[in-house]
Amino acid sequence: MLNPFKWGLKKSPWVFHLGASACNNCDIEILDCLTPKFDIERFGIVLTGSPRHADVLLVSGIVNRQSIERFKRAYDQVPKPKLVVAIGVCACSADMFRDSYNFVRPVDEIIPVDVYVPGCPPKPEAIIAGIMKALGKIK
Amino acid sequence: MTDSLKLIFGYLIFPGLIFSAMVGMIACWIDRKVTARLQYRKGPPWYQPLADILKLLGKEMIVPEGVSNAVFLAAPLFGLSAAALVALILWQGNLDRSAGFIGDLIAALYLLTIPSLAMIIGGSSSRNPLSALGASREMKLILAYELPFTIAVFTIVVKAGSIMIGGVASHTAVLSVSGLIAFLVALLAAQAKMGFVPFDIAEAEQEIMAGPLLEYSGPGLALFKLTKDILFFVLPLFLITLFLGGIEVTTVAGIILAVLKYALILVLMVLIKNTNPRLKIDQAVRFFWGPVTLLAIAGFIFAVIGW
Numbered sequence: 001m002l003n004p005f006k007w008g009l010k011k012s013p014w015v016f017h018l019g020a021s022a023c024n025n026c027d028i029e030i031l032d033c034l035t036p037k038f039d040i041e042r043f044g045i046v047l048t049g050s051p052r053h054a055d056v057l058l059v060s061g062i063v064n065r066q067s068i069e070r071f072k073r074a075y076d077q078v079p080k081p082k083l084v085v086a087i088g089v090c091a092c093s094a095d096m097f098r099d100s101y102n103f104v105r106p107v108d109e110i111i112p113v114d115v116y117v118p119g120c121p122p123k124p125e126a127i128i129a130g131i132m133k134a135l136g137k138i139k
Numbered sequence: 140m141t142d143s144l145k146l147i148f149g150y151l152i153f154p155g156l157i158f159s160a161m162v163g164m165i166a167c168w169i170d171r172k173v174t175a176r177l178q179y180r181k182g183p184p185w186y187q188p189l190a191d192i193l194k195l196l197g198k199e200m201i202v203p204e205g206v207s208n209a210v211f212l213a214a215p216l217f218g219l220s221a222a223a224l225v226a227l228i229l230w231q232g233n234l235d236r237s238a239g240f241i242g243d244l245i246a247a248l249y250l251l252t253i254p255s256l257a258m259i260i261g262g263s264s265s266r267n268p269l270s271a272l273g274a275s276r277e278m279k280l281i282l283a284y285e286l287p288f289t290i291a292v293f294t295i296v297v298k299a300g301s302i303m304i305g306g307v308a309s310h311t312a313v314l315s316v317s318g319l320i321a322f323l324v325a326l327l328a329a330q331a332k333m334g335f336v337p338f339d340i341a342e343a344e345q346e347i348m349a350g351p352l353l354e355y356s357g358p359g360l361a362l363f364k365l366t367k368d369i370l371f372f373v374l375p376l377f378l379i380t381l382f383l384g385g386i387e388v389t390t391v392a393g394i395i396l397a398v399l400k401y402a403l404i405l406v407l408m409v410l411i412k413n414t415n416p417r418l419k420i421d422q423a424v425r426f427f428w429g430p431v432t433l434l435a436i437a438g439f440i441f442a443v444i445g446w
């Protein structure tokens with residue numbers, strides 16, 4: 001028997017979109033998931049406006065010198081248990097911005113990342129699959 | 140002893156907290172599903188509202204730095220306990236029409252504002268500018284809709300000649316001109332009380348995130364959501380009691396009729412919700428204090444001259 005709270009978490013993951021400093025393409029693909037074509041509300045996923053309401057953080061972009069402090073604070077504002085999904089190669093590995101003067105550290109060296117969704121930008125299907133994979137980690 | 144046990148049972152299980160929350164959750168799911176279907180989406184599964192509440196109950200509750208713990212944590216409880224109490228009062232008044240006390244209608248009217256007050260207290264205590272903004276909007280909204288709402292309720296009191304829930308429930312007010320006008324006014328006010336579009340100004344997800352609820356997480360947020368679910372049962376029940384001749388659950392036909400009445404109100408609410416854009420707070424106040432109040436006063440005058 002699954003614990004009812006865990007069951008709730010699996011069936012109602014509310015996502016918060018944390019743009020670290022993306023080029024905005026990944027962010028647009030995340031918003032695409034909300035459109036009738038993909039309809040993530042089928043899985044109970046709702047996009048929240050406040051990190052306090054979130055269960056899953058969707059991180060996009062590289063973390064730079066300006067955003068790192070805010071990035072860490074936003075992560076701390078999310079109540080436990082929380083999951084992190086890195087969206088796009090920027091968040092996964094910093095890719096082409098690796099040598100930029102403004103780049104600090106890859107996302108997974110700042111906060112724990114549960115699932116990586118590569119792509120530049122990833123397809124909405126891949127993002128949804130990533131969120132569902134992250135939920136599969138709840139035991 | 141048995142009386143107090145019965146009261147506790149009535150308050151906590153049927154028709155208080157648990158039962159009204161369950162009906163409210165089903166209503167909430169219907170609302171979300173219909174909205175999704177209107178947008179050519181599939182929409183959430185039937186257990187969605189329950190899953191939301193359970194999940195929130197199991198999460199960590201963060202109290203922001205520098206916030207008074209007592210006020211921040213007690214605010215959602217105020218709202219929830221008041222909402223469950225109205226459910227009990229309304230249900231009892233409907234089933235046993237001679238029960239109740241003089242003026243229980245007024246008590247219900249007062250109790251119905253407490254969930255909004257709880258939002259204001261919680262929002263202003265959470266030390267966030269957006270929450271404070273949401274709380275101030277909620278306050279203005281209450282000032283705006285309470286005036287026509289109260290006039291509409293008193294129209295029915297004049298019409299039915301009784302100030303008890305049992306008395307107004309035996310009277311199908313909506314069949315008269317004044318009753319119909321009062322029903323329209325009260326329906327709009329109920330929409331605003333629920334915080335539904337076009338009056339979701341206080342929560343306004345897209346501009347001030349979630350307004351007063353912004354800093355709430357875990358169980359605190361769950362209680363606010365639960366209060367909203369219960370209101371989704373209580374407010375239609377209040378409208379049915381006042382305008383549609385109350386409900387009867389002793390016979391099968393009575394139960395079917397009660398469900399139909401409830402569905403009618405639900406459909407009207409979801410319809411208004413899905414066909415309107417959000418108003419600005421000044422527009423909402425002007426709307427309620429202008430045309431809606433004038434309409435309510437006209438209805439009241441009609442009731443006094445006996446239409």
Ligand code: SF4
Pocket residue numbers: 021022023024025026060061087088089090091119120121122
């Ligand atoms: S992964 Fe590509 S699309 Fe996404 S933020 Fe980086 S550069 Fe933009």
